[in-house]
Amino acid sequence: MLAACSMGLGTCPIGFARPWLNQARIKRSLGIPDDYVPVFPVVVGHPSGEMPPVQRRAPEIFIWL
Numbered sequence: 001m002l003a004a005c006s007m008g009l010g011t012c013p014i015g016f017a018r019p020w021l022n023q024a025r026i027k028r029s030l031g032i033p034d035d036y037v038p039v040f041p042v043v044v045g046h047p048s049g050e051m052p053p054v055q056r057r058a059p060e061i062f063i064w065l
């Protein structure tokens with residue numbers, strides 16, 4: 001995803017697609033070998049525009065002693 005971003009592409013992981021991608025008939029139709037298990041589907045595309053920076057919360061750091 002970082003490599004795609006560096007090439008100006010946008011990505012989004014689609015965990016929802018994992019069970020679908022692991023069906024035998026889908027793997028066959030996409031040419032995915034039987035012994036391969038898709039674990040992290042990611043869609044890749046050309047962003048429609050400039051994305052604003054994402055708001056981030058400051059990290060919360062907990063220490064248990």
Ligand SMILES: Cc1cc2nc3c(=O)[nH]c(=O)nc-3n(C[C@H](O)[C@H](O)[C@H](O)COP(=O)(O)O)c2cc1C
Pocket residue numbers: 012013014015016017
């Ligand atoms: C393991 C994983 C699975 C995800 N699956 C989906 C998905 O099925 N559909 C979707 O729209 N976004 C999915 N996302 C994207 C998240 O909804 C979210 O947009 C992305 O993680 C960016 O937000 P964050 O920076 O707060 O993590 C997934 C993200 C991760 C890390």
